[in-house]
Amino acid sequence: MDIKICGLSTPETVNAALSRGASHVGFVSFEKSPRHLDLEAMAELVRLVDGRAETVIVTVDPDDALVDRFAAEVRPDWLQLHGAETPGRVRDIKARTGLQVMKALPVATAGDLGAIAAFDGVADRMLLDSRRPKGSVLPGGNGVAFDWTLLAALDPSLRYMLSGGIDAGNVADAVRIARPAGIDVSSGVESAPGVKDPARIHSFFDALDRLAEDVPPRKARAS
Numbered sequence: 001m002d003i004k005i006c007g008l009s010t011p012e013t014v015n016a017a018l019s020r021g022a023s024h025v026g027f028v029s030f031e032k033s034p035r036h037l038d039l040e041a042m043a044e045l046v047r048l049v050d051g052r053a054e055t056v057i058v059t060v061d062p063d064d065a066l067v068d069r070f071a072a073e074v075r076p077d078w079l080q081l082h083g084a085e086t087p088g089r090v091r092d093i094k095a096r097t098g099l100q101v102m103k104a105l106p107v108a109t110a111g112d113l114g115a116i117a118a119f120d121g122v123a124d125r126m127l128l129d130s131r132r133p134k135g136s137v138l139p140g141g142n143g144v145a146f147d148w149t150l151l152a153a154l155d156p157s158l159r160y161m162l163s164g165g166i167d168a169g170n171v172a173d174a175v176r177i178a179r180p181a182g183i184d185v186s187s188g189v190e191s192a193p194g195v196k197d198p199a200r201i202h203s204f205f206d207a208l209d210r211l212a213e214d215v216p217p218r219k220a221r222a223s
């Protein structure tokens with residue numbers, strides 16, 4: 001299973017995530033976020049990762065000038081589009097940058113899952129996240145979970161990432177209920193908004209290690 005630790009901002013916490021085998025590490029470019037980094041700081045962390053995990057920039061409705069700067073100055077493996085980007089815009093950004101795109105979709109009801117089909121063959125990966133709570137200025141990173149049982153209706157071959165309020169205490173339930181191809185966590189490994197905590201990163205991976213002993217791999221279970 002892919003594990004993405006998102007909203008990192010220091011070498012210490014990037015190294016904690018890499019030391020436990022994170023498959024993806026994410027950096028947020030969104031000025032209203034307590035996790036926002038400028039491009040220079042992101043580029044430095046991407047250089048530190050040096051291919052040991054896939055790197056992801058989280059961005060919200062970026063314009064062409066910004067996506068060009070991400071590609072030229074930071075050179076991540078992925079862009080995570082966490083705004084209202086349409087399938088056409090996702091296609092344009094992929095063609096423009098040559099980067100893989102993860103499209104975040106807010107989920108609160110079964111009806112929200114209908115939007116996934118429009119991104120089929122367009123986005124490289126769907127990220128199913130909670131819908132923004134009333135009053136929040138952040139489209140993601142709110143530390144709020146949604147009803148994972150809604151995902152039972154999805155085609156089991158859809159390889160999506162699951163996010164929204166996941167932490168060491170509930171990741172086992174998230175995996176057992178949703179059976180996602182990947183888990184994405186941000187607030188759940190923080191000691192305060194925007195402050196990643198190496199001890200919580202380790203606790204999160206400890207919970208995954210315990211889970212690996214209990215839950216058979218996806219393929220074995222489906223057959």
Ligand SMILES: O=C(O)c1ccccc1N[C@@H]1O[C@H](COP(=O)(O)O)[C@@H](O)[C@H]1O
Nearest residue numbers: 006033082140141142143164165186187
């Ligand atoms: O983290 C942010 O501040 C953020 C800002 C703008 C868009 C997305 C953001 N975060 C992403 O949201 C999901 C879920 O986060 P959480 O675990 O519920 O805190 C994750 O991909 C974050 O990177």
